[in-house]
Amino acid sequence: MSCRYSYGGDEHIFVEVDPSMSLEAFFTSLSMTNAVRDAEIEGITEICPANASFQIKFDPDVIAPEDLMARLQELEAQAEAAPAVLDTRIVEIPVYYQDPWTHETLMRFRERHQDPAATDLEYAARINGYDSVEAFIEAHSGAPWFVSMVGFVSGLPFLYQMVDRDRQIEVPKYLRPRTDTPKQTVGYGGCFSCIYSVRGAGGYQMFGITPMPIYDPEQKVAHLKEFMVFFRPGDIVKWKPITREEYDRILREVEEGSYTPRIRPVRFSLEEFNADIDGTNAKLMEALHAD
Numbered sequence: 001m002s003c004r005y006s007y008g009g010d011e012h013i014f015v016e017v018d019p020s021m022s023l024e025a026f027f028t029s030l031s032m033t034n035a036v037r038d039a040e041i042e043g044i045t046e047i048c049p050a051n052a053s054f055q056i057k058f059d060p061d062v063i064a065p066e067d068l069m070a071r072l073q074e075l076e077a078q079a080e081a082a083p084a085v086l087d088t089r090i091v092e093i094p095v096y097y098q099d100p101w102t103h104e105t106l107m108r109f110r111e112r113h114q115d116p117a118a119t120d121l122e123y124a125a126r127i128n129g130y131d132s133v134e135a136f137i138e139a140h141s142g143a144p145w146f147v148s149m150v151g152f153v154s155g156l157p158f159l160y161q162m163v164d165r166d167r168q169i170e171v172p173k174y175l176r177p178r179t180d181t182p183k184q185t186v187g188y189g190g191c192f193s194c195i196y197s198v199r200g201a202g203g204y205q206m207f208g209i210t211p212m213p214i215y216d217p218e219q220k221v222a223h224l225k226e227f228m229v230f231f232r233p234g235d236i237v238k239w240k241p242i243t244r245e246e247y248d249r250i251l252r253e254v255e256e257g258s259y260t261p262r263i264r265p266v267r268f269s270l271e272e273f274n275a276d277i278d279g280t281n282a283k284l285m286e287a288l289h290a291d
Contacts, residue, residue, distance in 0.1 A: 003028075003076050005069060013056045013068060021160065021191055025052035026148040027086070027270055030233055031079040032072075041071060049233060051148045051158060051192075084270035090144065090236040090288045092262040093195070096247040097121070097137050097208035101182045106206050112176040120205040124171045124188065140169060140207065141239035144284050145193060150231045155197035155215030157231040164277060173203040184210045186239070197229075211242075211250040212261060222257040230261075236268065238288055264288050 004016040015032070018025035033049040036056065043063030048055040058068055098121060110116040115123045125136035145159035152158075161168050173189040178201060181187070185196040187204030194204055197215035214231060216224040224230060242250070253259035266287045273280040 003032075005072065007065065008055065010060055010065075011057055013058070013065070013072065014053065015056070015072065016053045018052045021052055021148075023146060023160065023162070023270060023273070024084075026146060026160065026233075027084045028079060029054055029148075030086070031082060031084075032075055033233075035075045035079055036072070039071075039075065041068070043068065048151075049149055050151075051160075086234050086268045086270075088232075088234045088236060088266060088268055089263050090238065090266045090284055092238050092240050092288060093210055094212055094240045094242045094246065094250055095141065095186050095208045095210050096242050096244065097141075097186075098133070099209045099244075099247070102185050102206040102209055105178070105180055105182055105185075108180070109174070109178045112174050112178060114172065114175055121207055124169070124205055124207070127171065128169055136169075137207075137241060139167075140188075140193070141241050143281055145237045145239070147231050147233055147235040147237060148192075149233055150229065153197055153200070154217075155229040155231065156194055157214070157235070157237075159193040159237055160191065161193070162236070162273070162277070162281060171205050173205070177201055177203040181206065182209060184212070184214065186210060209247075211247050211254065212259070213254060221254060222259065223261055236266065236284060238285065262288065264290060 006014050008014050017029045029049060029052055033047055033054050036047055043059045044056060045059055046057035106120050121133045121136060125133050130136040130139065143161060143163045146162055147157045148160050149158045168191060170191055171188045181196050181200060181202035183196060183199040185206050186208045187194050187196060187206055189204035195210060195214055196202060213221045213224060215229055217228050219225050219228050250259055264287050266284060
């Protein structure tokens with residue numbers, strides 16, 4: 001794929017990696033932003049990665065725009081030539097699907113929804129061809145997800161389902177945004193799942209909630225003491241359906257400081273994934289549950 005570059009005023013360059021969402025586009029964007037960061041180009045003041053694009057802020061008094069553009073194009077060529085291999089981590093995220101808190105919220109905003117008579121999960125299951133909510137939850141939690149970007153709201157991850165295109169879930173956002181979404185809601189909009197890192201407005205369909213904090217600006221949570229944001233672009237996530245009892249237990253462990261997320265290091269090859277998606281996902285699950 002060939003990137004498209006454009007200037008955004010005097011201090012920004014916007015780079016569109018690809019107009020469509022795909023693991024290939026995410027890998028190229030991630031490789032390029034990492035390469036720009038590693039190059040430590042004098043004059044660059046900020047790198048803002050997105051799903052299949054990124055933006056560079058620079059000081060034109062330090063580096064001329066045309067010189068920076070040429071340097072970015074060099075890094076693009078290097079990124080395309082490099083193997084699409086990522087040393088990353090796979091993380092298990094517990095999810096209490098059909099929880100009472102997101103249910104109460106979604107019921108308050110039915111007039112803004114495509115199907116006011118159905119819950120978000122019922123609607124998502126129906127339009128994706130599943131005969132029950134349980135079958136839809138199995139599909140949503142059955143395969144890993146790739147974190148393509150972190151942001152928009154502080155610490156919020158965008159996650160892309162790692163399955164064949166014809167098996168990917170697609171669900172539109174609400175017709176009109178809500179003014180409330182519970183913190184740590186697991187949502188879905190378009191082709192992305194997400195976790196709401198804070199309470200606030202939103203428009204993604206609400207499927208459940210996780211008891212595992214992913215953003216803590218005060219850094220009181222044990223697994224967030226080193227960095228207030230849990231997710232990183234390139235993380236691989238596996239949802240784990242849990243019961244109300246498990247949800248309450250994890251909440252207690254988080255409060256006590258004894259909760260430890262299940263995280264394992266993995267090496268992910270895009271070439272191997274495209275050659276055998278289900279086989280690669282099975283290996284990722286083996287790595288996740290290895291002792």
